[in-house]
Amino acid sequence: MLRYGHFVASSFAMESKNKIEQMKYIIIGAVAGGASAAARLRRMDEHAEIVIFEKGEYISYANCGLPYYIGEVIKERNKLFVQTAASFHQRFNIDVRVRTEVMSIDPAQKKIIAKDLATGKSYEESYDKLVLSPGAEPIRPPLPGISNEGIFTLRNVNDTDYIKSYVQNKKIRKAVVVGAGFIGLEMAENLHELGLHVSIIEMGNQILAPVDFPIASIVQKHIRSKGVDLRLESAVASFSKEDGQLKVHLKDGDSLEADVVILSIGVRPDTKLASDAGLKIGNARGIWVNEYLQTSDPDIYAVGDAIEFENPITKQSMITYLAGPANKQGRIAADNIVLGNGRKYHGAINTAIVKVFDMTVATAGTASKHLKMANIPHRVSTTNSGSHASYYPGSQQMTIQIAFSPEDGRLYSAQIAGYEGVDKRIDVLSSVIKRNSHIDELVEFEHAYAPPYSSAKDPINMAGFVAENIMLKRLEVFYWDEMDKLPDNAFLIDVRRPDEFVLGKIGDAINIPVDEIRDRLQEIPTDRPIFIYCEAGLRGYLAQRILKQHGFDRVSNLSGGYFLWKACMGDKKPELVS
Numbered sequence: 001m002l003r004y005g006h007f008v009a010s011s012f013a014m015e016s017k018n019k020i021e022q023m024k025y026i027i028i029g030a031v032a033g034g035a036s037a038a039a040r041l042r043r044m045d046e047h048a049e050i051v052i053f054e055k056g057e058y059i060s061y062a063n064c065g066l067p068y069y070i071g072e073v074i075k076e077r078n079k080l081f082v083q084t085a086a087s088f089h090q091r092f093n094i095d096v097r098v099r100t101e102v103m104s105i106d107p108a109q110k111k112i113i114a115k116d117l118a119t120g121k122s123y124e125e126s127y128d129k130l131v132l133s134p135g136a137e138p139i140r141p142p143l144p145g146i147s148n149e150g151i152f153t154l155r156n157v158n159d160t161d162y163i164k165s166y167v168q169n170k171k172i173r174k175a176v177v178v179g180a181g182f183i184g185l186e187m188a189e190n191l192h193e194l195g196l197h198v199s200i201i202e203m204g205n206q207i208l209a210p211v212d213f214p215i216a217s218i219v220q221k222h223i224r225s226k227g228v229d230l231r232l233e234s235a236v237a238s239f240s241k242e243d244g245q246l247k248v249h250l251k252d253g254d255s256l257e258a259d260v261v262i263l264s265i266g267v268r269p270d271t272k273l274a275s276d277a278g279l280k281i282g283n284a285r286g287i288w289v290n291e292y293l294q295t296s297d298p299d300i301y302a303v304g305d306a307i308e309f310e311n312p313i314t315k316q317s318m319i320t321y322l323a324g325p326a327n328k329q330g331r332i333a334a335d336n337i338v339l340g341n342g343r344k345y346h347g348a349i350n351t352a353i354v355k356v357f358d359m360t361v362a363t364a365g366t367a368s369k370h371l372k373m374a375n376i377p378h379r380v381s382t383t384n385s386g387s388h389a390s391y392y393p394g395s396q397q398m399t400i401q402i403a404f405s406p407e408d409g410r411l412y413s414a415q416i417a418g419y420e421g422v423d424k425r426i427d428v429l430s431s432v433i434k435r436n437s438h439i440d441e442l443v444e445f446e447h448a449y450a451p452p453y454s455s456a457k458d459p460i461n462m463a464g465f466v467a468e469n470i471m472l473k474r475l476e477v478f479y480w481d482e483m484d485k486l487p488d489n490a491f492l493i494d495v496r497r498p499d500e501f502v503l504g505k506i507g508d509a510i511n512i513p514v515d516e517i518r519d520r521l522q523e524i525p526t527d528r529p530i531f532i533y534c535e536a537g538l539r540g541y542l543a544q545r546i547l548k549q550h551g552f553d554r555v556s557n558l559s560g561g562y563f564l565w566k567a568c569m570g571d572k573k574p575e576l577v578s
Contacts, residue, residue, distance in 0.1 A: 030054035033304030034133030036330030071190025145239030184264030303329035362426035365413030382560035384536035385459035392451035533558035
C-alpha cells in the first residue's frame with residue numbers, strides 16, 4: 001500500500017534540502033520509461049540538474065504506432081512524437097542529449113562516460129542518482145544471407161523510415177514476416193493493407209505466444225481468411241538473392257520469394273551497460289531490481305524492457321516488453337529517487353491487446369500453459385457471448401477464456417478474441433487479476449447496460465457464471481484436446497438443432513436437440529459416460545443439468561463447444577493446455 005504520510009513528510013524534507021543542495025540526475029534512455037522518469041523527476045524536484053542521454057535521434061515517441069505509420073493508417077510522421085528534444089527541454093528544463101551513447105558507468109565514482117555520435121568525442125559526467133532505461137534490442141540471428149538488402153527489423157523510428165522508404169520506392173509485391181508476435185502481426189496486417197501478398201513464418205505451433213492455443217486458433221483462422229499465407233511450426237534456414245530476387249529458405253526445404261522481409265523474432269533486454277558496471281543480472285537475464293526499482297547499487301534505478309521482477313502470479317522472475325508498465329515504472333522510480341524508497345512496484349500481469357485485421361485479441365495474467373509449467377493447479381472455462389444485445393444490430397461473438405484456482409476461485413488469467421468491446425472487457429478482467437480477486441467478482445460485476453453496448457448479463461458475467469458452476473461442480477467440463485481421449489464406451493451427444501448437425505459434427509455423435517432431450521431419455525444409456533456438446537457451450541450445459549437430475553451421473557459438457565473445437569482442429573494439435 002502507498003505510504004502517503006511518508007511521501008508528504010519526504011516532500012517537505014526535499015524542499016528544505018533543495019535550498020541547501022542541488023541534486024544531479026542522469027537518465028540513460030529516452031523512450032517510454034526513461035522519458036517518464038525524467039518528466040516526473042522534474043515535477044518532483046524543480047531545482048535539480050537533469051540530463052537525459054539517448055543514442056538514437058528521437059525521444060518519447062509512439063513505438064507502438066510504428067507499424068500503422070508504415071501501413072499509412074497514421075498519415076503524418078510527426079504524430080508519432082509525443083515530445084521532441086527541444087520541446088522536452090523547453091517544458092521540463094531538462095538537458096536532452098540525442099545521438100549520444102553512454103559507453104560505461106562507474107558506480108564507485110558515480111560517473112559515466114558518454115560519446116557524442118555526431119563528433120565521436122567522449123566525455124565524462126557525474127551524477128547523484130542514475131536511472132537506467134536502455135530498453136531491449138531485436139533478435140537478429142546469424143542466418144546465412146540475413147544481411148541482404150530488403151531484410152529489416154522494426155524497433156525505432158529510423159527502422160520505420162527505412163522500411164517505409166523501401167516499400168514506397170521499390171516495386172514491392174511480396175512480403176514475408178518472420179515471427180507471429182504482436183509486432184509481427186501488426187506488420188503483416190499493415191503490409192497486407194498496402195496491397196502486398198503477405199506470408200507469416202512462425203516457429204511455434206501458434207501465433208501470439210502469451211495466449212493459449214484455443215484463443216490463438218480462432219485468430220489464425222481469421223488471418224488465413226484474409227489470404228495471408230500463415231505457416232506454423234516453420235523456421236527460416238537462410239536467405240539468398242537470386243537474379244535480384246530475395247528468397248527465404250525454410251528448414252523444411254521449401255522457399256518463398258520476397259521483396260521485403262520483416263524480422264519480428266523477438267527482443268532481448270539490453271543489459272550490457274548494467275553488466276559491465278557490475279550490477280546484478282537476474283535469473284531471467286534482465287537487470288535485477290528490488291521492489292523500489294533500485295538495482296544492486298543503491299544510487300542506480302532501472303525501468304522498462306531491460307529489468308526483471310517477480311511475476312505476481314507465478315512468483316518467478318520475468319521481463320515484460322510493454323509500454324504501459326515501463327511508463328508506470330518511470331514514475332515510481334522518480335518518486336523513490338526524490339522522496340526516498342516509499343513506493344513499491346508490484347509487478348506486471350502483462351495486460352496486452354492487438355488488432356489483427358478485423359479482430360481484436362487481448363490477454364491479461366498467466367496463460368493456462370504457463371500455469372501448468374509453473375505447477376499451479378487451475379481450471380479453464382471458455383464462453384462465447386455477444387458483444388452487445390443480440391436484438392440490437394451489429395452484435396458480434398467474442399470468446400472469453402479464463403483460468404482460475406479450483407480452491408478459492410482466484411482469477412489467474414483472461415484471454416479474449418472478438419471484435420467490438422474486447423478492450424473494455426479485458427480491462428475489467430485485468431483489474432480483477434491484478435488485485436488477486438476471484439471469480440465471484442465476475443458474477444456480481446455491475447456494468448453499464450444499454451442494448452448498443454452490452455447485454456443485461458455481460459460477457460464478463462457469463463464467464464463468471466460458468467466458472468462458478470465449474471467450481472461448485474454443477475458443471476463438469478471436458479476440453480477440445482481431450483476429444484480423442486474419451487473412453488471407448490463414451491456416448492457422444494450433439495444437442496444442436498438438426499440443421500446445424502448436418503453441416504458438421506464430431507466423430508460418431510448422435511443428434512438429440514436440447515429441446516427434445518426430456519422426451520428422448522430412453523435413447524441415452526445409463527451405464528455409459530456421456531459427453532455433450534453444442535455450438536458454444538450453453539445448450540450443452542442445459543442438457544447436462546437435465547440429464548443429471550434424471551439420474552445420469554457421468555455427464556460432461558465440451559467447454560467452448562463445437563465452435564472452439566473446430567477452430568482448434570484447423571491446426572496441428574499442441575500439448576494439453578489444461
